[in-house]
Amino acid sequence: MVKSTKRYKIKPTKKQLAKIKLYWAMAQAENALYWTKIGDIERKMSKVVGIRDMEIFHCDGEMAGVGNYDRTMELLQRKKLELPDKVCSATKQTEPRLK
Numbered sequence: 810m811v812k813s814t815k816r817y818k819i820k821p822t823k824k825q826l827a828k829i830k831l832y833w834a835m836a837q838a839e840n841a842l843y844w845t846k847i848g849d850i851e852r853k854m855s856k857v858v859g860i861r862d863m864e865i866f867h868c869d870g871e872m873a874g875v876g877n878y879d880r881t882m883e884l885l886q887r888k889k890l891e892l893p894d895k896v897c898s899a900t901k902q903t904e905p906r907l908k
Contacts, residue, residue, distance in 0.1 A: 862878040
């Protein structure tokens with residue numbers, strides 16, 4: 810085993826570590842909310858589209874595409890799913906209207 814000789818210049822104090830832990834807990838809570846919302850979107854998408862167990866795939870922390878849990882549907886890549894800027898801007902995202 811190779812022993813690391815790196816010396817870190819910054820070492821948080823106990824006070825700083827306590828504050829870091831608080832922000833870590835806040836981030837964990839937000840992450841849990843995110844995955845809950847994504848799960849809700851996946852279930853709604855499955856129901857509306859009529860394909861069971863649809864899933865939004867992630868890669869390297871970003872949404873990569875849509876497929877299904879059983880992998881019986883070809884993964885729809887992000888490029889194929891992106892809406893044109895005229896339809897959906899980053900500042901005015903709304904739920905798509907389905908007929």
